[in-house]
Amino acid sequence: MPLSSHARPDPGPPTPLDIAVVGIGALLPGAHTVDGFWQNVLSGRDLMRDVPPTHWLIDDYYDPDPSTPDRTYARRGAFLDPVDFDPLAYGIPPNALSATDTTQLLSLVAAEQALLDATGGDLARMDRERTGVIIGTSSLELLFEMACRLQRPVWLKALREGGIDQARAEKLCERIAEQYVPWQEATFPGLLSNVVAGRIANRFDLNGPNCTVDAACAGSLAALSMAVAELQLGRCDTVLTGGADTFNGIPMYMCFSKTPALSPSGDCRPFSDSADGTMLGEGIVMFALRRLADAERDGNPVYAVLKGLGSSSDGGGGAIYAPVARGQELALRRAYRQAGYGPSTVELVEGHGTGTRAGDTAETTALHNVFDADRHTRHDGHADGGPWCAIGSVKSQIGHTKSTAGAAGLLKAVLALHHRVLPPTIKVSRPLSALSASGSPLYVNTQPRPWVRAQAHPRRASVSSFGFGGSNFHLTAEEYRPAPGRARPRRVRDAERELVLLAAGTPDELATAALRLAESRQAPADLARDSQRDFDVSLPYRLAVLAGTPLQAAERLRQAAARVTADPRRTVALPGMIRYSGPEPVRGRLAFVFSGQGSQYVGMGAGLARRLPSALDAWDRAADWGAGLGLAVHRLVFPPPAFDEAGRERRATALAATEIAQPALAVQSLAQLAALDRVGVVADCTAGHSFGELVALHAAGAYDARSLFRLAARRGELMAKAATGDPGGMLAVTCPENRIAGIIGTTPPDGLWLAAHNAPDQVVLAGGAEALRRAERECAARGVAATRLRTSAAFHTPAVAAAAEPFDAFLDLIDVRPPERDVWSNVTAARYPREPAAIRELLGAQMCSPVRFAAQVEAMYADGVRVFVELGAGSALSGLVSRVLGDRAHLPVCVDRRGTDAFTSLYDALAALAVHSARPIDFAALWSDHAPAVRDERRKPRMRLPIGGNNVGRSYPPAPPREPAPRADALPAASAGSTSHQEGNRS
Numbered sequence: 001m002p003l004s005s006h007a008r009p010d011p012g013p014p015t016p017l018d019i020a021v022v023g024i025g026a027l028l029p030g031a032h033t034v035d036g037f038w039q040n041v042l043s044g045r046d047l048m049r050d051v052p053p054t055h056w057l058i059d060d061y062y063d064p065d066p067s068t069p070d071r072t073y074a075r076r077g078a079f080l081d082p083v084d085f086d087p088l089a090y091g092i093p094p095n096a097l098s099a100t101d102t103t104q105l106l107s108l109v110a111a112e113q114a115l116l117d118a119t120g121g122d123l124a125r126m127d128r129e130r131t132g133v134i135i136g137t138s139s140l141e142l143l144f145e146m147a148c149r150l151q152r153p154v155w156l157k158a159l160r161e162g163g164i165d166q167a168r169a170e171k172l173c174e175r176i177a178e179q180y181v182p183w184q185e186a187t188f189p190g191l192l193s194n195v196v197a198g199r200i201a202n203r204f205d206l207n208g209p210n211c212t213v214d215a216a217c218a219g220s221l222a223a224l225s226m227a228v229a230e231l232q233l234g235r236c237d238t239v240l241t242g243g244a245d246t247f248n249g250i251p252m253y254m255c256f257s258k259t260p261a262l263s264p265s266g267d268c269r270p271f272s273d274s275a276d277g278t279m280l281g282e283g284i285v286m287f288a289l290r291r292l293a294d295a296e297r298d299g300n301p302v303y304a305v306l307k308g309l310g311s312s313s314d315g316g317g318g319a320i321y322a323p324v325a326r327g328q329e330l331a332l333r334r335a336y337r338q339a340g341y342g343p344s345t346v347e348l349v350e351g352h353g354t355g356t357r358a359g360d361t362a363e364t365t366a367l368h369n370v371f372d373a374d375r376h377t378r379h380d381g382h383a384d385g386g387p388w389c390a391i392g393s394v395k396s397q398i399g400h401t402k403s404t405a406g407a408a409g410l411l412k413a414v415l416a417l418h419h420r421v422l423p424p425t426i427k428v429s430r431p432l433s434a435l436s437a438s439g440s441p442l443y444v445n446t447q448p449r450p451w452v453r454a455q456a457h458p459r460r461a462s463v464s465s466f467g468f469g470g471s472n473f474h475l476t477a478e479e480y481r482p483a484p485g486r487a488r489p490r491r492v493r494d495a496e497r498e499l500v501l502l503a504a505g506t507p508d509e510l511a512t513a514a515l516r517l518a519e520s521r522q523a524p525a526d527l528a529r530d531s532q533r534d535f536d537v538s539l540p541y542r543l544a545v546l547a548g549t550p551l552q553a554a555e556r557l558r559q560a561a562a563r564v565t566a567d568p569r570r571t572v573a574l575p576g577m578i579r580y581s582g583p584e585p586v587r588g589r590l591a592f593v594f595s596g597q598g599s600q601y602v603g604m605g606a607g608l609a610r611r612l613p614s615a616l617d618a619w620d621r622a623a624d625w626g627a628g629l630g631l632a633v634h635r636l637v638f639p640p641p642a643f644d645e646a647g648r649e650r651r652a653t654a655l656a657a658t659e660i661a662q663p664a665l666a667v668q669s670l671a672q673l674a675a676l677d678r679v680g681v682v683a684d685c686t687a688g689h690s691f692g693e694l695v696a697l698h699a700a701g702a703y704d705a706r707s708l709f710r711l712a713a714r715r716g717e718l719m720a721k722a723a724t725g726d727p728g729g730m731l732a733v734t735c736p737e738n739r740i741a742g743i744i745g746t747t748p749p750d751g752l753w754l755a756a757h758n759a760p761d762q763v764v765l766a767g768g769a770e771a772l773r774r775a776e777r778e779c780a781a782r783g784v785a786a787t788r789l790r791t792s793a794a795f796h797t798p799a800v801a802a803a804a805e806p807f808d809a810f811l812d813l814i815d816v817r818p819p820e821r822d823v824w825s826n827v828t829a830a831r832y833p834r835e836p837a838a839i840r841e842l843l844g845a846q847m848c849s850p851v852r853f854a855a856q857v858e859a860m861y862a863d864g865v866r867v868f869v870e871l872g873a874g875s876a877l878s879g880l881v882s883r884v885l886g887d888r889a890h891l892p893v894c895v896d897r898r899g900t901d902a903f904t905s906l907y908d909a910l911a912a913l914a915v916h917s918a919r920p921i922d923f924a925a926l927w928s929d930h931a932p933a934v935r936d937e938r939r940k941p942r943m944r945l946p947i948g949g950n951n952v953g954r955s956y957p958p959a960p961p962r963e964p965a966p967r968a969d970a971l972p973a974a975s976a977g978s979t980s981h982q983e984g985n986r987s
Contacts, residue, residue: 023118353393588866
């Protein structure tokens, strides 16, 4: 007799899985590749649409009344686009296609993707004898279709009872039977779900176990559980696992409609307070798994490491299809027990998230209970309250893919870990009340955000999948941090716009080249890679085009060709679109100019950190530096989303605090410096505005990056303390300096100071609240524009003098070295001295001294600086530089433009340098992580048959008429710039 639960000995914690994901493949709505899927996730693409007539006809089965018999109240879902399938390549006779379910056919494609990825394109590297295939799937649609053909006695009975004579009834039955594909030798294996795995093992000659697992909508994680067991027991060295489900025929819609679980409004909104049900999707996702030790030994690139897998059943007491939070909690706790870490270290959960009220509520309840119990172990300010873990569901984009659901969620989580990005969930204008409560450990993430993490432990993500019948699975995984020199898997390219570069010896040659590219119809990424590789900066005529789609690229290339032809001597500077320059580039010294406090904004640099590992590394290092100071600036620069204006204002106010803004701007600049260093852009000298001068000294080599962060944190802290009481503020006034006396008097009143002279027509006043109000009234009375700046105190005035002495003392603790290049001072409008003691003295004085930016720019120009590259946040300094220099030859370049994706801004800055200043740029460095996806180039397709989620050869529904290609919207014409180069249920 078994021991009771009270007497059972504790076996101790299980060993972490340590299973490596070494290969991935996917066919999902809107994407035939993993790359396409990840691009869709990050762009927030909504793949929901009306049921296509290839699946079933809406007129035949749709009725908005859920109670109507044999009708569905849903008419939308997410569906596979047709895949070019070569049956001969997979050993399938073309005449057997109608006898083979598409889940089997398309699983071969996804399996091949994953195996090619795992082997670097050389399938001969596989140990076929020890490679298994275990797939989560369920009943295939072909089984239902063939069963329908066998209903002839039922049809005949109904016809005879309706008064139709035997002979005519027999003929009618024959006509009905002809609507279904006939039985043939290949039909029996073609309709069996287990042959999904068997066909893969057969085609790729794999001799490990092959089988399929049916746990309803938890099927793919159930299959993964078996795959992991095969690896742990040593019976396999590689297992191909995942989920396969292309069944979106009317039987599936009827099942979900009569439960009922589908959304009456026709959309899937997981974790939203407006969620009203799920929507169906279809797809196939495959993973190649190996033991981590084996993967490392054999040099396999690793996407992520699976650490803990928990499973459970709900037990008795409820409806067989109703979700039970208690049962889900068991799976969660078992997963983290095996992983050897608690959920307090997990910062992303890809939930089951069907969008049903009962399902989402049960899931969030279970997560809250388990995560909250572990909250006390966090040491980053979240132990007492506040969310730390993003939750989402890819079903908001591709619907509920049923047996594939867990695999689709895991693919999203694995790619998030690999790319170090927190991916979005769409369609949440306001989250469930449980997720917006102040004490929730979870929050819904609605925008892609850089996933910043200190070195204390790797990034960690978890995935849930639940199925009818009480099946619960929860899997936790972590980022793989390879040893130096080890290969990493390729990264998916997801730039919003790509940069196409052309150069030629004459304007006509350049225009011809642009028109030739416009007709190529290549993807922008391919155009960009090839054109950047071939770009010759030494040629006299240079052109850059930024575009996000093939259509946009073609249109802008044609626009550019027309401009070049019309007036070859006229420079074109349309930031983010088109840049063109002739044989007289802007020559001269190049300066990095760093922005100061007030330029910061929530989300600054996000696109750069998401797409460039060296930029994200800067944020990661800062997370480590800040941990000892209790300062996590990334949480305020890249905070969880706000769902109303008040929330957005709170985020902006929190970031504007002096003790946060200054270190945040420091890290933003460090990330940009890393990006520019990667492509070989080096400054001849540096400068900054206000706080930016600290960054300028670092960029010139006066101290290291960690010292910069410590200085920024301490300076911000001291200035914030000095500004207690009436901290005052700052007011930008648009008027010449010689007019300001007429506004504030020859001797400014008490509490008001001239804090900066930024341009010939702009000064900044600073002072107490009442003094600034008086100044505003005086400016308004004289018709002078005045704008309050978003600063927390009256900087560069005696109002912050209390911070000077302790800051000087802190400077003495910093290892200051002679700069490697010139640094220009706000205080003197001249070069910084080279002696460390003199540098400390001048930097300490800068805090309370007026900023002489206009004079500084003039001095730099006199010293030969012609190219001013602005780093930090926004483009304000570039505008000021141009206001100072007017029509004199110069080139302001912004690395960051507020309102523009940060990677696009970087690309535009590099385009400006290459085109307008003829600067050599190492563009290849931006592609080193983005090798093309692995394909079997040895095999040439002999047939191309478009196959979607529906089965082949059916007479019903009838084939739809071919639709004309959609007409693209016309792009707005761009204008040329001037020669100054301005820029419910469980399942």
